[in-house]
Amino acid sequence: MTDHPIRYFASDEAVRRVASGLLDRSLPKEEWTHEAHLAACTCLLAEHPDFEPERDLPGTIARYNKSKGGVNDATQGYHETITQFSIAAVRAHLAQDGEGRLVDRVNRLLASERGRRDYPLRFYSKALLFSPEARLGQVEPDVLPLAEV
Template identity: 65%
Template sequence: MTDHTIRPFASDAAVRRVGEGLLARTLPKAEWTHEAHLAACAWLLLERPDFLPEHDLPGTIRAYNLACGGVNDDTQGYHETLTQLYIRGVRQFLVRREPASLVDTVNALLASEIAPRDWPLRHYSRDCLFSVAARRGWVEPDLAPLCHGAVTGKGA
């Protein structure tokens, strides 16, 4: 497992600020970090039952990218396979996690096995994951299947 530096969140409010900023398209682009992606996904799953990430997050991220001056094309911006993969991973993590505060849950997620940036490469080859097909739509893993019991709350 790759070591990764965790930039934890300080409070529940800090996590909510990221999620709400994503939805409102007001989160500064510099704050849309890998940790922010994971935190926003966890917040949406835990506190926004009206929001179905598998369906609603793609459009939300695309709109956010455009609002920040970015683009969504075949080489940059929104990536469907990565988004759906992380939604699955965060869901699995949350199912297995003991109830805790929002910030404690998010910080545990950031210390989990799915938090390293290279986690998707345990399931996908680079060629497959960074293909146009994977950016545009869901592509099944070509290296290792996703196991429903594989994501734990244990640190990296």
């Protein structure tokens, strides 16, 4: 994966706008970035106790993708393993750094190792992570165990 500058959030409201835009599918497609994925997950975990990300996020993202003209199949769109891995990474981050304003928690996550775009590749080989099996269903890592997230 190539390096990109981190796109930090300016306010709690900006983070909440991403989460609500994902839920109601109003977020512009170009704003559904790596950072937006992590921010939405953080907001949903921190502020939406009835939303169970492991259960609810897959369908939410798939519906969002479809609403923006995307396709969810074995080669594009929703990716189950990356989503479930990211939820685990956000949960681990919040367990260690769960205090303060929402925007600060999100921005600290984005600046951390867990927030890196290539963080899943510490746990999965590229071949496995980008396989149709990993996109369509959750697969166990082949490099490091998930317990180390």
